[in-house]
Amino acid sequence: MISSSHYTPEHEVFRTNVRRFIERECLPNRKAWQENCAPPHELWTRAGEAGLLCPKAAPRYGGAGGDLYHCMIIIEEQTRACFNELAFYLHSDIIAPYIELYGTEDQRTRYLPRMITGEFTAAIAMTEPSGGSDLQAMRTRAVREGGHYVLNGQKTFISNAQTADFILVAAKTDPSAGARGVSLLILETADAKGFALGRNLKKIGCKVQDTSELFFENVRIPAENLLGGVEGRGFYQLMQRLPEERLIMAMSAVVNMEAACDEAIAYCKDRRTFGKRIIDHQSARFTLAEAKTTTTVARAYLERCIDLFVEDRFDAEAGAMVKWWTTEKCCEVIDNCLQLFGGYGYMRETPIARRWTDARLGRIAGGTNEIMKDLIGRAL
C-alpha cells in the first residue's frame, strides 16, 4: 500500500491501535457475525473504549479532535484485513458530523459523547422502497402535533439499523415545499411505539454488516429531536455532507484496489503453472501492470482530492467525480485480479472474492454512479 504523505507519528500510533483492535476484536468473530448478518452492539462499546469511534469529534464532547487522516487510517486498516464492510465510518464520519455540525447544543451534548463511547450506535435513513436516487420524492411524512412529530412511512436498505440506538430519519415536514420541505429527525429506537424493524436483508456481499427495512406507523418523536431545531433544512444538510461522504467512499475504493493488487502480485509470484510462476506468463504480468498503473493513478487523484478537501475547495462535482471514477476502477481492478486467482478467486473464503462482492456496493450506495455523472453533467 502507498501511504499518504500526510501521516504524522501520532497518526501511526493511532494506526497501530486500530490494527490491534481489528486483529483482536474483529477477525476472530467474522464467521459468527456473518451468520448473524450483523455485528453485536458490544463491538461498538469496545471500539469506543479503544478510541476508534468519531475520532474527529471535538474534545468538548469527549472526542479526540482528529482529522480526515484518522478516518483514512481506520479505512486502510479495515481494508487491509478485508473487513471494510463494518460501518465504523458510517457511524463516525457520516452520522456524527450531522449532529456536530447541524444539531442544537442539547443534541450535541446528548448524542456525541454517547456515540464516541459506543453507548449509542447510529443509522441514517433516506432511501425508501419507492426510490433512493430521487430523494425529493420521498414519501415518509412527519407532521407536527403539539410537542411531537408524528412519523409515518417506510425506509429500506438501511445500514446498521439492527443495533442502532438512534436513527437519523429523513422525512417530509412540508410536502408542498419540495426540497425545502425535508427535515431530519432523530428517532431513538428504544421503546419507540409504532417503529418496527423489517427484514435484515440478505446481500451478495458485505455480509457482516446489517441492512434493514424500517417501518414507521404514527411514531411520536419529541419536537426537540428535529435536527438543528428548524424545519425544512434536511435536504440542504444532506447535500452539504455528501461530498465528504463520497470522498470517504473513494478512500475505501482506492485502498481496496491497492490491497487487491498487492494480494494478486503475491499470489502470482507464488503459484506456478506450466513450469513457471504465474507472474512470468506475459499476459498475467500485463494484467498486473495495468492494475498497478490504474491503482497508482487512483491514489494520486485521491491524494489531490484530500488536499482540496483540507483546503476547503472540495465541492459537490469533485465529490461526484472521485466517487464514481474510483468505485468503477476498483471493481475493474479487483475483477482482473480475481481472475489471476483462478478457482480460488471464486471462493468466498479468499479475501479477493470478498473484495469483489463488497466493492460492487461502491457503485450503488452513496448515490449511484449514474447520479454522480448526472450531477457532474448538469454543472458543465
Ligand SMILES: Cc1cc2nc3c(=O)[nH]c(=O)nc-3n(C[C@H](O)[C@H](O)[C@H](O)COP(=O)(O)OP(=O)(O)OC[C@H]3O[C@@H](n4cnc5c(N)ncnc54)[C@H](O)[C@@H]3O)c2cc1C
Ligand atoms: C448495502 C446497502 C446499504 C445501504 N445503506 C443505506 C443507508 O444506510 N441509508 C440509506 O438511506 N440508504 C442506503 N442504501 C441505499 C442506497 O443509497 C440506494 O440504493 C441508492 O441511492 C440507489 O437508490 P435505489 O436503490 O432506490 O435505486 P433507484 O433510485 O431506483 O435507481 C435504479 C437505477 O436507475 C438509475 N437512475 C435513477 N435515476 C437516474 C437518473 N436521473 N439518471 C440516470 N440513471 C438513473 C440508478 O443509477 C440505478 O441504476 C444502501 C444500499 C445498499 C445496497
